[in-house]
Amino acid sequence: MQADFFAKKRRNSLAFLLALAGVTLIAIVVTEYDVAKGFTSVPDAVAWALGNFYPTQESLVKLPGIIDKLVETLLVSIAATTVGAAAALLFAILGSNTTRVNAFFGSISRGIATVFRNIDVAAWAMILLFSFGQSSLTGYFALFFGSFGFLTRSFVETIDEASSGSVEALRATGAGYFSIIFHSVIPSSMPQMISWVLFMIETNIRSATLIGLLTGSGIGFTFNLYYKSLNYDVAALVVLVIVAAILCIEAVSNYVRRVIL
Amino acid sequence: MEANGQVTTAGQLVKQRPRRQIRVKTWNRSTVVTRATLLILAGLTVYAFFSFDYKEIDFVQAMLATFANLKSMFLEPHLQRFTFGHALYQVLVTLGLAFLTTLFGAVIAVFFGLLAAENLSSKWVSSVVKGVVAFIRAVPTVLWVLIFAVAAGLGSVAAVIGMTFHSVSYLVKAYSESFEELDKGVIEALKASGAGWWQIIFQAVLPSSLTYMISWTFLRFEINFAVAVAMGAAAGAGGIGFDMFMASNFYLDIREIGAITYFILAVAILLEITAAKLKKRLT
Amino acid sequence: MTALLEVQSLSKQFLGSEGKALTDVNFSVSEGEFVSIIGPSGAGKSTLLRCINRMIDASSGEITFDDRNVTKLKKKELKMVRTKIGMIFQHYNLVDRLSVIENTLHGNLGKKSAIAGVLGLYSQEEKEQALRILSVLGLESLIYKRADQLSGGQKQRVGIARALIQNPRMLLCDEPIASLDPNSAKVIMDHLRDISTSMGITVLVNLHQVDVALKYSDKIIGINSGQVVFNGSPAAITKEDIQRIYGSEAEDLIFDLGGIHAS
Ligand SMILES: Nc1ncnc2c1ncn2[C@@H]1O[C@H](COP(=O)(O)OP(=O)(O)OP(=O)(O)O)[C@@H](O)[C@H]1O
Numbered sequence: 133m134q135a136d137f138f139a140k141k142r143r144n145s146l147a148f149l150l151a152l153a154g155v156t157l158i159a160i161v162v163t164e165y166d167v168a169k170g171f172t173s174v175p176d177a178v179a180w181a182l183g184n185f186y187p188t189q190e191s192l193v194k195l196p197g198i199i200d201k202l203v204e205t206l207l208v209s210i211a212a213t214t215v216g217a218a219a220a221l222l223f224a225i226l227g228s229n230t231t232r233v234n235a236f237f238g239s240i241s242r243g244i245a246t247v248f249r250n251i252d253v254a255a256w257a258m259i260l261l262f263s264f265g266q267s268s269l270t271g272y273f274a275l276f277f278g279s280f281g282f283l284t285r286s287f288v289e290t291i292d293e294a295s296s297g298s299v300e301a302l303r304a305t306g307a308g309y310f311s312i313i314f315h316s317v318i319p320s321s322m323p324q325m326i327s328w329v330l331f332m333i334e335t336n337i338r339s340a341t342l343i344g345l346l347t348g349s350g351i352g353f354t355f356n357l358y359y360k361s362l363n364y365d366v367a368a369l370v371v372l373v374i375v376a377a378i379l380c381i382e383a384v385s386n387y388v389r390r391v392i393l
Numbered sequence: 394m395e396a397n398g399q400v401t402t403a404g405q406l407v408k409q410r411p412r413r414q415i416r417v418k419t420w421n422r423s424t425v426v427t428r429a430t431l432l433i434l435a436g437l438t439v440y441a442f443f444s445f446d447y448k449e450i451d452f453v454q455a456m457l458a459t460f461a462n463l464k465s466m467f468l469e470p471h472l473q474r475f476t477f478g479h480a481l482y483q484v485l486v487t488l489g490l491a492f493l494t495t496l497f498g499a500v501i502a503v504f505f506g507l508l509a510a511e512n513l514s515s516k517w518v519s520s521v522v523k524g525v526v527a528f529i530r531a532v533p534t535v536l537w538v539l540i541f542a543v544a545a546g547l548g549s550v551a552a553v554i555g556m557t558f559h560s561v562s563y564l565v566k567a568y569s570e571s572f573e574e575l576d577k578g579v580i581e582a583l584k585a586s587g588a589g590w591w592q593i594i595f596q597a598v599l600p601s602s603l604t605y606m607i608s609w610t611f612l613r614f615e616i617n618f619a620v621a622v623a624m625g626a627a628a629g630a631g632g633i634g635f636d637m638f639m640a641s642n643f644y645l646d647i648r649e650i651g652a653i654t655y656f657i658l659a660v661a662i663l664l665e666i667t668a669a670k671l672k673k674r675l676t
Numbered sequence: 677m678t679a680l681l682e683v684q685s686l687s688k689q690f691l692g693s694e695g696k697a698l699t700d701v702n703f704s705v706s707e708g709e710f711v712s713i714i715g716p717s718g719a720g721k722s723t724l725l726r727c728i729n730r731m732i733d734a735s736s737g738e739i740t741f742d743d744r745n746v747t748k749l750k751k752k753e754l755k756m757v758r759t760k761i762g763m764i765f766q767h768y769n770l771v772d773r774l775s776v777i778e779n780t781l782h783g784n785l786g787k788k789s790a791i792a793g794v795l796g797l798y799s800q801e802e803k804e805q806a807l808r809i810l811s812v813l814g815l816e817s818l819i820y821k822r823a824d825q826l827s828g829g830q831k832q833r834v835g836i837a838r839a840l841i842q843n844p845r846m847l848l849c850d851e852p853i854a855s856l857d858p859n860s861a862k863v864i865m866d867h868l869r870d871i872s873t874s875m876g877i878t879v880l881v882n883l884h885q886v887d888v889a890l891k892y893s894d895k896i897i898g899i900n901s902g903q904v905v906f907n908g909s910p911a912a913i914t915k916e917d918i919q920r921i922y923g924s925e926a927e928d929l930i931f932d933l934g935g936i937h938a939s
């Protein structure tokens with residue numbers, strides 16, 4: 133009986149490992165992944181980075197221009213996140229089981245959010261490039277759509293977790309729909325929602341870099357410019373500036389979270 | 394019982410009926426910070442809209458064009474430059490990239506996750522690992538891929554290794570947090586029985602965190618699929634993302650983009666549903 | 677005494693579940709009466725309570741509250757009726773991040789226009805009444821404390837304050853003491869009894885503690901598997917009744933029946 137139990141457990145683990153190995157093999161074949169090169173390229177890359185990829189005295193001249201682009205990218209990310217959050221709040225209230233007006237609108241708004249969430253911001257950027265060209269607006273709308281989809285799902289979960297009890301209580305007092313939203317749902321979910329918004333801003337700054345590469349705007353474009361022209365010292369400076377900005381924002385976010393949650 | 398200053402008890406208040414406003418809202422650090430955060434975000438947003446580089450775009454016209462584009466994208470998708478089978482294969486390539494990245498990331502992250510968990514390693518080691526991981530996470534994935542591409546050349550190797558960096562840092566955070574949730578008493582009990590570090594890891598820590606780890610890992614796989622699409626486009630890593638990039642930047646074919654978007658959407662939603670099911674079954 | 681609440685052949689079947697949660701429930705409650713509803717887990721106590729103020733819609737049957745048929749009311753009228761019925765919950769259901777006084781004033785939202793409700797415009801009288809009620813419940817020193825910083829017993833008293841400020845005819849209490857220690861539980865039950873006796877408010881309480889129910893109530897309603905199996909005064913309850921309510925395994929619930937009847 134007991135021996136059986138352990139044997140079965142071992143058999144299951146073995147089957148799992150075999151399946152994993154099989155899928156890995158398939159993945160290696162279809163992606164034409166060169167395993168040997170995978171291993172050798174890591175030390176190569178480290179050696180190269182140590183030799184070339186660091187900012188030099190000369191590259192510092194470019195710093196003001198880089199900071200300008202960084203600020204632009206930060207502002208695009210923040211604006212896209214806040215406007216996306218406002219839209220997401222509306223859709224989340226309509227989509228949450230606790231606060232929805234009726235089941236039909238609930239499914240509709242959750243469905244819309246699902247579509248927006250599952251088209252990656254990079255894909256949105258390529259779509260929007262057609263009509264908005266290489267302007268900040270392309271990145272703005274791409275990030276807006278992505279944030280809207282992601283935040284709607286997060287907000288729905290937040291509302292259901294944080295406020296279902298007090299919503300029930302207020303409904304029992306005969307309070308109207310909007311009173312319930314403003315006195316129960318928003319006060320109880322606001323801190324968690326702000327936490328999600330801050331997380332989204334961090335994510336969006338990283339995505340903005342990617343979008344910038346694809347659409348030729350913001351800090352991503354700056355990086356690409358120096359990277360393509362083999363100015364690796366300036367490119368490294370760009371990376372460091374981005375890292376510094378993101379770490380700062382993370383620190384601020386963590387402080388805000390600690391106080392409000 | 395003169396009412397100087399703050400009203401203290403309701404008893405006094407009812408007797409004297411001071412016609413003073415009774416405060417209802419309370420101010421404390423948490424409400425102040427909440428409001429300040431909201432105000433600052435709103436202010437920055439307004440400022441951002443003024444500072445955008447609009448490049449003389451006719452906004453209304455661009456919006457209308459976008460709607461028209463979205464309409465032809467979603468309602469009249471077609472595949473012109475390649476077949477349905479090719480698209481399906483490219484989706485498989487993207488999934489393969491995401492899978493390899495997740496697998497490598499998970500294996501490396503288990504090790505560093507153990508080092509990052511405060512209850513399993515020392516405080517010093519834990520902070521160093523967490524600091525390094527935070528740094529890695531702060532560099533956008535695409536930059537990791539491009540940096541690697543210099544040494545390895547554009548392609549699946551640079552893509553997978555570059556994306557693995559991010560997966561590792563994400564999973565180290567997730568894993569170490571679930572390790573840290575493990576009851577102190579359990580570790581203590583095993584230690585008391587004379588078990589060594591590796592024995593504690595394999596007999597107590599990993600088994601009790603396994604379900605968390607599986608659902609976090611799958612979540613990362615879901616994210617990696619999206620990242621792999623993006624890397625295909627931005628860093629020439631191949632897969633469906635590259636086809637999308639070509640359709641967008643070279644052929645300017647919005648209807649082909651529509652068809653590709655449907656493929657991506659189908660896989661992404663399938664993964665999301667699977668992840669939700671998995672999460673429900675595990676918890 | 678006139679009947680304030682009358683429940684007639686009430687049945688409830690939840691969508692997508694087999695069997696009924698409530699089957700042909702009949703009883704009536706007089707003005708000012710203190711009634712306890714007892715029964716095992718899953719018997720349908722919560723469902724019954726929530727059908728009365730239509731948090732859940734009954735499948736069939738009639739509920740008359742204050743001479744109005746609750747089951748037929750339109751949205752507006754239903755809100756009016758709800759403002760006359762206070763509700764108290766096992767998990768208090770307060771807005772954790774708001775202060776005691778804000779949570780108390782929430783009881784008045786139902787009487788406000790949409791805009792006044794959204795903006796939270798409370799009159800001086802309402803605020804004074806809130807303070808009066810809170811001081812009766814012994815919470816006057818905590819009015820600006822956040823709800824999540826209170827103990828369970830204090831939270832439940834805020835819950836009672838929120839219900840009382842509605843100036844209700846009736847209170848529905850769903851296991852108000854199930855999450856409290858014996859002392860806090862006694863404080864809450866004493867308050868509820870006092871509210872019923874001194875203010876003439878009808879109180880309906882779901883309880884899991886048979887001894888508490890017997891001690892405080894004017895009337896006991898026993899429910900098993902969605903059916904009323906006992907309806908009478910605490911003095912009239914017998915071992916057999918308890919067994920019918922809780923099933924034959926309930927021997928040890930009965931041990932102090934004699935003691936309570938004697939006192
Ligand atoms: N929303 C619902 N959907 C489907 N079935 C439900 C729902 N709510 C309750 N039920 C079922 O109705 C029956 C009665 O439940 P109810 O919550 O009223 O019991 P209760 O007497 O309050 O139990 P407890 O003492 O545990 O609170 C149970 O069988 C329960 O499973």
Ligand SMILES: [Mg+2]
Pocket residue numbers: 721722723850851
């Ligand atoms: Mg119940």
